[in-house]
Amino acid sequence: MNAAAGACSGCLRRSLLIGRLAPRIAGLLGKPPEKRKGGLLGLGCEELVEALVVPAERHDVRRWLEELDLDAVSAELDEAGIEAVCRHCQPYPTALAFAADPPPVLWLLGGRQRLADALSAPVVTVVGTRKPSPYGREIAYALGRDLAAAGVTVVSGLALGIDAAAHRGALDGRRASSIAVMANGPDVPYPRTNTLLWRRLVDDSVVMSELPPGLRPYRWSFPARNRIMAATAELTVVVEAAEPSGSLITARFAGQLGRGVAAVPGRVTSWSAAGANGLLRDGAAVVRGAQDVLAELAPDSRAMLRGPRDLPEPANEVSALDPAARRVLEAVESEEGLEAIGRRARLAASDVRSALARLEGAGLVLRDPLGRYLRRAGG
Amino acid sequence: MLASVATFTLDGISSREVTVEVDARRGLPTFTLVGLADRAVRESRERVRAALLNSGLDFPQQRLAANLAPAHVHKHGASFDLAIAVGLLAATGQVPHERLASHAVCGELSLSGRLRPVRGALAFAVGARHAGYEHLIVPEENAEEAALVSEVEVLPVPDLARIVDLLRGEWAPLAPVAGRRVFQPPPPSELELGEVRGHADAKRALEIAAAGGHNLLMIGPPGAGKTMLARRLPAILPPLSFEEALEVTQIHSVAGLAPGGLVDRRPFRSPHHTVSAQGLVGGASPPRPGELTLAHRGVLFLDELAEFSRAALDAMRQPLEEGVVEIVRGQRSVSFPARGMLVAACNDCPCGRPAVCSCSDLELSRYLRRLSGPLLDRIDLVCQIEAVPTVELVTGPDRSRGTSSAEVRDQVARARRRQVDRLASTGAHCNADMDGSLTRRLVELSSDAAASLLGLSQGAALSGRGHDRVLRVARTIADLAVREEVEARDVEEALGYRLSPFGRVAA
Numbered sequence: 001m002n003a004a005a006g007a008c009s010g011c012l013r014r015s016l017l018i019g020r021l022a023p024r025i026a027g028l029l030g031k032p033p034e035k036r037k038g039g040l041l042g043l044g045c046e047e048l049v050e051a052l053v054v055p056a057e058r059h060d061v062r063r064w065l066e067e068l069d070l071d072a073v074s075a076e077l078d079e080a081g082i083e084a085v086c087r088h089c090q091p092y093p094t095a096l097a098f099a100a101d102p103p104p105v106l107w108l109l110g111g112r113q114r115l116a117d118a119l120s121a122p123v124v125t126v127v128g129t130r131k132p133s134p135y136g137r138e139i140a141y142a143l144g145r146d147l148a149a150a151g152v153t154v155v156s157g158l159a160l161g162i163d164a165a166a167h168r169g170a171l172d173g174r175r176a177s178s179i180a181v182m183a184n185g186p187d188v189p190y191p192r193t194n195t196l197l198w199r200r201l202v203d204d205s206v207v208m209s210e211l212p213p214g215l216r217p218y219r220w221s222f223p224a225r226n227r228i229m230a231a232t233a234e235l236t237v238v239v240e241a242a243e244p245s246g247s248l249i250t251a252r253f254a255g256q257l258g259r260g261v262a263a264v265p266g267r268v269t270s271w272s273a274a275g276a277n278g279l280l281r282d283g284a285a286v287v288r289g290a291q292d293v294l295a296e297l298a299p300d301s302r303a304m305l306r307g308p309r310d311l312p313e314p315a316n317e318v319s320a321l322d323p324a325a326r327r328v329l330e331a332v333e334s335e336e337g338l339e340a341i342g343r344r345a346r347l348a349a350s351d352v353r354s355a356l357a358r359l360e361g362a363g364l365v366l367r368d369p370l371g372r373y374l375r376r377a378g379g
Numbered sequence: 380m381l382a383s384v385a386t387f388t389l390d391g392i393s394s395r396e397v398t399v400e401v402d403a404r405r406g407l408p409t410f411t412l413v414g415l416a417d418r419a420v421r422e423s424r425e426r427v428r429a430a431l432l433n434s435g436l437d438f439p440q441q442r443l444a445a446n447l448a449p450a451h452v453h454k455h456g457a458s459f460d461l462a463i464a465v466g467l468l469a470a471t472g473q474v475p476h477e478r479l480a481s482h483a484v485c486g487e488l489s490l491s492g493r494l495r496p497v498r499g500a501l502a503f504a505v506g507a508r509h510a511g512y513e514h515l516i517v518p519e520e521n522a523e524e525a526a527l528v529s530e531v532e533v534l535p536v537p538d539l540a541r542i543v544d545l546l547r548g549e550w551a552p553l554a555p556v557a558g559r560r561v562f563q564p565p566p567p568s569e570l571e572l573g574e575v576r577g578h579a580d581a582k583r584a585l586e587i588a589a590a591g592g593h594n595l596l597m598i599g600p601p602g603a604g605k606t607m608l609a610r611r612l613p614a615i616l617p618p619l620s621f622e623e624a625l626e627v628t629q630i631h632s633v634a635g636l637a638p639g640g641l642v643d644r645r646p647f648r649s650p651h652h653t654v655s656a657q658g659l660v661g662g663a664s665p666p667r668p669g670e671l672t673l674a675h676r677g678v679l680f681l682d683e684l685a686e687f688s689r690a691a692l693d694a695m696r697q698p699l700e701e702g703v704v705e706i707v708r709g710q711r712s713v714s715f716p717a718r719g720m721l722v723a724a725c726n727d728c729p730c731g732r733p734a735v736c737s738c739s740d741l742e743l744s745r746y747l748r749r750l751s752g753p754l755l756d757r758i759d760l761v762c763q764i765e766a767v768p769t770v771e772l773v774t775g776p777d778r779s780r781g782t783s784s785a786e787v788r789d790q791v792a793r794a795r796r797r798q799v800d801r802l803a804s805t806g807a808h809c810n811a812d813m814d815g816s817l818t819r820r821l822v823e824l825s826s827d828a829a830a831s832l833l834g835l836s837q838g839a840a841l842s843g844r845g846h847d848r849v850l851r852v853a854r855t856i857a858d859l860a861v862r863e864e865v866e867a868r869d870v871e872e873a874l875g876y877r878l879s880p881f882g883r884v885a886a
Contacts, residue, residue, distance in 0.1 A: 131737065131738075160741065191741075193741060193744070337763065337765035338580045338763055338765065339577055339578065339579065339580060339765045339767065340765075342579055342580060348579070348583075349579040349580040349582070349583035350583055350856070350868075350872050351868075352580065352875075353580070353583075353871070353872045353874075353875025353876060354868050354871030354872040354874075354875060355871075356875045357835055357870075357871040357872070357874035357875045358835070358871055360835065360874070361831075361834055361835035370598050370727050370747075370763070371598060371761050371762075371763055371878070372727075372763055
């Protein structure tokens with residue numbers, strides 16, 4: 001099999017040149033991040049060289065480009081299991097091909113067939129802060145899980161926090177795949193904390209990037225990656241985002257491309273939700289759960305998408321609870337501590353703990369690593 | 380002439396008999412000391428000389444040799460002064476020899492001839508009883524402590540001149556204030572649990588921990604009251620028995636912490652987080668007991684658990700498991716008892732400023748990793764401590780003046796008695812001591828409780844070890860409620876206090 005078969009040689013050369021010049025891109029452009037890629041990534045080879053290389057070095061770079069042995073590159077890719085897709089070939093995301101400055105090549109781990117399958121389903125991007133609250137993390141996980149269970153492909157950026165939670169959810173939801181768009185070479189697990197998640201995505205799903213294999217991320221490559229996420233999906237959902245933040249950049253790209261933008265409301269007093277709440281004020285769709293996303297995607301053909309399966313029916317669970325447990329559940333929902341839960345529910349300490357254990361067994365609350373209880377989303 | 384006098388040296392927290400032989404004969408006036416003596420012992424020559432002369436006694440201008448036998452045991456400290464001085468007096472004929480066979484002596488000399496107290500007097504008295512001496516001569520300050528051993532007659536002596544009188548049969552001391560033969564539990568501690576407002580959940584956790592001897596971890600923001608609560612734990616533990624009090628006294632005496640007399644309160648130790656591994660579990664040469672041993676039969680409180688060095692925490696692992704610290708130095712090994720309860724506290728985020736916390740996930744997971752590890756395997760109960768709102772502290776109705784320490788202590792003592800009966804002949808003393816197989820054998824679940832545990836542990840992703848911990852705690856909760864069978868609510872409450880799987884970030 002020829003790894004580079006999905007890409008024409010011109011696009012491959014251009015992508016490899018961008019990789020070669022990647023460190024220069026940040027140095028050259030001192031503009032705000034969303035303008036940084038402005039046109040630059042859409043330039044042809046010759047223009048790129050002229051824009052980024054000092055005259056004295058241009059000759060060397062041009063000769064390197066001419067002498068580039070694509071067969072050798074292709075052999076190396078084969079060995080690493082990486083494939084390339086250029087915008088003139090399938091299965092390059094159609095929506096991305098028509099966006100401004102489309103990446104010449106997408107470098108893939110997981111295979112063209114999987115990417116094609118993932119793109120044949122409705123695609124939603126879920127992004128958010130790297131430092132989420134337990135609530136935000138839980139919502140992102142539940143969204144990823146329920147969307148995947150409903151057959152929607154979930155795109156995110158494999159960053160810490162919301163991105164990782166959304167990927168995890170999507171992998172657990174199983175029915176559809178999850179696409180991770182990286183700001184570095186697809187074969188570089190970054191951030192390192194998410195190495196295991198990256199491995200799961202490579203094994204079961206798709207990891208892709210505009211940057212050629214082996215490259216580390218650059219400051220400019222994060223907003224550049226965001227434009228790919230925004231363009232690939234029909235709808236971008238922001239779960240928790242501060243102001244300003246990378247997630248808002250993604251949302252802005254989505255808006256500029258005419259794609260849908262949605263956000264999960266957060267507490268108005270929380271700075272980590274200020275960005276998401278700001279989007280809602282500006283007219284983004286409100287997302288309370290996967291159903292809202294499905295409705296936003298296909299208001300008329302909701303029947304085409306199968307509803308989430310294998311999830312506990314929340315109404316029944318709650319109505320089956322004993323009175324003490326129900327009072328404790330209400331108190332947990334108000335997000336106060338155990339002490340307050342006991343006072344609010346007017347129960348002895350021992351009864352509060354046992355009620356919490358029953359609620360946890362019923363899947364209605366969960367514990368964070370420090371043992372604090374919170375309401376489980378989507379259940 | 381040759382004289383020999385019996386005395387003792389500390390070995391761990393017990394003592395070992397040492398015979399001081401003194402030989403005086405004509406020759407150039409010298410004074411040599413042999414027998415693996417450390418510097419404090421060798422310096423005793425000067426103290427002995429001055430003390431003798433200042434007491435109006437004769438320091439002979441002869442060739443003097445003192446030998447501390449057995450010669451292969453290292454000897455430390457100044458407690459040999461008195462034995463050397465008495466040996467010298469006997470060797471030069473200033474006191475008769477007869478009484479030395481039945482008298483052991485210990486004490487440090489000041490230059491004036493007064494006796495200074497020594498560390499480990501109780502251990503010396505125990506050693507004297509063991510070696511069959513009828514009388515033990517000690518400095519006055521040590522008398523009350525040494526007199527706790529009833530089979531040995533303790534003779535408190537103020538200075539060297541009096542000892543000469545005593546050995547000549549011309550003077551006898553008053554009997555020391557007899558060690559308490561009838562042991563009374565101590566008066567209620569001044570730190571009262573009933574005064575704590577709010578914190579119902581934490582008070583319940585303390586009660587369970589005390590009743591089953593379970594180690595406890597408290598997680599909460601700074602200033603929420605973790606230390607305040609931990610300090611109230613000794614008061615709800617059952618009072619020390621006389622045997623336990625003797626153990627504690629002996630340890631504290633060796634460490635130089637004993638007030639003189641019996642230690643009748645459960646110790647509460649809270650070492651600072653900069654403590655070294657040696658300081659925590661004991662060590663150095665000669666081996667000294669560490670905080671873990673000083674907290675024997677009491678409470679070891681580790682505040683800011685995450686700030687302790689990894690080495691220190693790792694060193695505690697085995698002692699916590701076995702209740703004994705084994706220290707091996709060279710060819711010697713010493714063991715210290717270490718059966719205390721561990722209470723640890725930590726902040727709920729690495730910055731410790733919940734109001735303005737902006738710790739990233741990475742920082743949080745690093746923090747959790749530092750907390751986790753093998754030490755947590757020995758912690759059965761975890762509770763979250765929350766700051767009680769100021770409003771409640773100031774105006775809260777006095778109904779929150781909850782159960783007093785004494786009432787809780789009675790319940791705890793009753794629960795402990797049930798455990799002692801159940802665990803007789805198993806080697807375990809309380810529920811926390813039960814290992815996996817013992818737990819599964821002795822904890823009887825009602826059919827309800829078994830079903831409940833099965834159902835809940837699936838949702839809670841309980842490991843095998845976690846399962847045993849829940850059973851142990853559930854057993855204690857049932858003991859507190861005086862129930863022979865463990866019921867569903869006991870299991871549920873125990874599950875509520877269990878340790879969450881650290882490191883696995885809730886997705």
